[in-house]
Amino acid sequence: MSSAVEPSAAGSRVEPAPAGPAESHLVGLDIDGTLLTHDGVLSADVQHAAAAAQASGHHVVLASGRSLTAMTPVAELLGITSGWMVCSNGAVTVRLDPALPRGWELDQVRTFDPEPALRLLRDELPGARFAVEDIGVGFRLNALFPDGELDGEHQVVDFDQLWAREVTRVIVRSPEHTPDQFSAMAARIGLDDVTYAVGWTAWMDVAPRGVTKASALERLRERLGVDPGATVAVGDGHNDVDMLRWAARGVAMGHADDVVRGAADEVTGSIDEDGAVAVLRSLP
Incomplete structure (x- = not known):
């Protein structure tokens, strides 16, 4: 189950055009x-x-x-x-x-509870690297990712600490798998309660459903x-x-x-x- 929190209500140079287009x-x-x-x-x-x-x-x-x-x-x-x-x-x-x-x-x-997805993915990809995002800070990870792939502060924790609280997303990195293999795996295990996207490598972002x-x-x-x-x-x-x-x-x-x-x-x-x-x- 996902939840929502709303903290606030509220070459050649291109010269800026005058403000006020016909329609923004x-x-x-x-x-x-x-x-x-x-x-x-x-x-x-x-x-x-x-x-x-x-x-x-x-x-x-x-x-x-x-x-x-x-x-x-x-x-x-x-x-x-x-x-x-x-x-x-x-x-x-x-x-x-x-x-x-x-x-x-x-x-x-x-945000969402990442535990079910993390357990499913670890069973399928026991050697993968997993990270969850801490907004405005960085990531908690079960193992460090290659340099430059994640920003912010990196805190390595035990796997079960990745679901200590709800998160905005989970990142899965499994370099030995191709993107096609990753996509097939995700479809097979049925990540029905989340939204996922496979990136340019064997990299998956898992987000709250919808x-x-x-x-x-x-x-x-x-x-x-x-x-x-x-x-x-x-x-x-x-x-x-x-x-x-x-x-x-x-x-x-x-x-x-x-x-x-x-x-x-x-x-x-x-x-x-x-x-x-x-x-x-x-x-x-």
Whole structure:
């Protein structure tokens, strides 16, 4: 069973367009492989295009599988200091405001009891590495992950301490398995009470049931009063599929696989071609 907590109510340079577009759009942007290269590089064109879209009055929302602590530096690079971020594949929504002591506050947190899923997954993958997220801090893990894969503080604990309290997500890492093998395993054991997505390696994110980037963005759309037809999403991974289907205009990056492309309305250039720039520049 999941629960929700809402702590608060509330190349060439692209010159920002005048504020006040005909209609403000809600634009959900994946980060890795969409805005940042796989080496973590943010191009000047992407930076300027995102700034121009926000300056025009659009709601530019970073929507990532990354945790809060890994997303705030990206928001800073993009110059996004106000608005919203969707973290942890939709489990955490944050309101950005430079007037706040930390520059952000938690808006909604969706959690679940990870014990049943962790027990099932350990039985299938006894040699895997497991981690659970502590919001704004880092992760508790049964073993350290490779350097650079997880951000924040890392605390190694006994396996049963991973379910000491409800969490926003579980991460499973099993390098000896292919993504296809991982997906088949997940389908076979029947993770019916959670939502899961298999990433670019044998990596799985397990979230509360029904929680995705799309569910968090839809909540923001309603809150901001954006028309459903004025929604845009750009992404490249399997955890972006629901978001691309949700948006009136779902755009897959050019390097995305057939599953992701099939969920989109259109395909833009690859990350090496700064494909997100064309989408951002096309906004009214």
